[in-house]
Amino acid sequence: MPHSKPLVIVTRKLPDPVETRMMELFQTRLNLCDAPMSQDQLAAAMREADVLVPTVTDRIDAALIEQAGERLKLIASFGTGVDHIDLRAAKARHITITNTPGVLTEDTADMTMALILAVPRRIVEGSALIRTGTWTGWSPTGMLGHRIHGKRLGIVGMGRIGTAVARRARGFGLSVHYHNRRRVHPELEEELEATYWDNLDQMVGRMDILSINCPHTPATYHLMNRRRLGLMQPHAYIVNTARGEVIDESALVEVLREKRIAGAGLDVYEHEPQVNPELLALDNAVLLPHMGSATIEGRRDMGERVIVNIRSFADGHTPPDRVVETMF
Template structure:
């Protein structure tokens, strides 16, 4: 009987995915769902044929160099792969895969929710009806927000998620603008009535709402630097459902405190899981809406991610190229 590959999973996955993993492979699950320590990750790469990490695991060069010769595949349960030193893995002959595409609609939904929530002050309004508060009733000038229809939305990163956000935003009457490394196909631009900006600086200075949807790469670290954030109009809002490191969070906080930016909606943070106390205070004042990295958190999405992990592992050990390999050209 063919020996099953030894698979180590770093966090709890949906029951259906874990059950199938146990059926197909010699799988060690993380039943307690406690983040693995560095020592546990080292032990895992020394013994596993396949490591299944998540975005919270730092699979850096030092860890990869600790791997035993049996580790042949890192099948990440994630859309992004910035938590993995892919170059070091490939140099060691270790294939890296991810789970692209399945989170597009879920993340776009959450992005649109934040685009609505921040200007319309939805979280502030919900807090008014907390059990320990009294609501005096409706008045014409209370809790006034901003209309989003007719406003300009600038999308930073017009990939799958950026396009999905644009489709939703267009339905809400927003004017679509975008900055991307490459211009999208003419038929996409035409369908979205989208305006392309080759200069990110020029786009930032003219938008009412900015949505960050680009991946985290060495080139996008602090892409929205303090200099660029200062280009935004005082009436503008910023939404980020991508990666916290794309924005200089300390600079953003200072600008929000100074009312140099009208507000922000953040689902990701630069130093996750730590959240800046200053951001928490701004949230209490209604200046920002903060979510705990839940943009892709749907049951359907997580199961689809798990199915992609299973397919990648099976394809690899059946002697085929996994469909979701991370290639050097993608770095």
């Protein structure tokens, strides 16, 4: 890099301790107002920066990368997913991409488990009764939901987060099933008492709860399409804390509205930040604002990973969290 301290441009407001440390270590340009950059602003930043620190809200496509200046050699993304970056175009321009894997595992798994509990037990509906003053007292048939103990949980994507969800699920008495590109190590399978399904269709049709924990890639786009959603049992629930694009949202609305599945818990959406208005009208959908990783500890850990990646790269070393296109 051309400077002893690389010019680092950050696209969104990060936690104060992270920004302070970046200011100490690098020539850093912060986004204090936290408004997402426009494509023109991103292009201008990429023409000037040595390092760009974007987030999932920044779409860095091939056209944008083509406009990058010669100085830009590292895109150190603040987040785990990299589906917002065209990895192939970056590779062609010899731009290294890093992310922040691992630091959000426990937080996202906690939120997944919270939705697994919230949807069958109708927690949001119950809270609304209290807040609207429409609760008339306890009743033997009031607010009946479903027990999760003893039910079958199907995990789609048994990576770090999927595994962490499985560990929590065992504590709640759920039977763990999973579908993954590759079967996990036998010792882990034994620890989790997990059943592997090579055929996703077969697993989907037999689960009581389905948890989406795989990344968004061309191979997983609309993995849960209309046909697969149609395989779910009428009493089954689906939870998604991964990426909205993995589920065909219009098809999901249809099966929820027609009660062909019992409910859904969503923290992510296909067209974020827009949420399908038809989803908002459904009382069998628990909807959260992409907050699965939103803990103070998690955000600080993410920032520390970004800093480590930048420092390693600036020192001429391979960053520990370098993303290779074939990984996704």
